[in-house]
Amino acid sequence: MSQRERQAGAFIQGLLIEKQCDYDAFYHLTFLLRNNILLPVFSSASRIVGSHGKPGAQLQVGKNYHLLLLIRPRQLKYRSEGESGGASSRLGLVALALRQIARDARGVSGERVILQHHPVAGRIIDPDWEWEKQRYILVETAIGRAVLNRKAAEDDLKGRGGELTAGGLLEWELWRSELLAILDGSGA
Incomplete structure (x- = not known):
């Protein structure tokens, strides 16, 4: 079993x-x-590391995957370990109600509301984590580990990027998550 799989x-x-x-x-x-x-x-299509062809085409509906997600935050805020204290309860999710028109074989059958969730905070595990020769900030969120782009975070923090330490808390406004890699590749 590889380090990646572990x-x-x-x-x-x-x-x-x-x-x-x-x-x-x-x-x-x-x-x-x-x-x-x-x-x-x-x-x-070109983002997933180690894929052959179009990676989205390789993912199969109905299969489980371990994901390496790249969080693209807005208005990133940093709290050092001392400032954040026991703030693990802040590692929450935000749910957005997405309204869709549900359709059936006969046409429109009405509106449905789906709650989509997005992580909005993460405890720093490693402020200078390397993956495929790129530097990221590895964070623990309410739904598991994910990464933030190190350079973008430093720019967003306006000079506080050098202060980032393990145990500190990053909070952000909701934006989006991108698939950086499938970690197990098995889709079992």
Whole structure:
């Protein structure tokens, strides 16, 4: 078992329940996580490391995956370990109500509301984590481990990037999550 496979259990795991493709290059994926949490994930065809062809096409609805997600935050805020104290309760999710028109074979059958969830905070595990020769900030969120782009975070924090330490808390406004890699690749 590789180091990647051993660590996969700490990362976000979900059942792919919906896959939509735009322009044969951008995938909108929906994963069902534990506790009936629906997580929308964006993926471009060239993003998944180690894939052959279009990675979104390789993912199969109805299969479980361990995901390495790249969080794209807005208005990132940092609290050092001393400032955040016992703030593990802050590692929450935000649910957004997404309204869709439900259709059946006869046409429109009405409106449905789906709650989509997004992580909005993470405890820093490693402020300078390397993956595929890129630098990230590894965080523990309410749904598992994910990463933030190190350079973008430093820019957003306006000079506080050098202060980032393990145990500190990053909080952000909701934006989106991108699929960086499938960690187990098995889809079992």
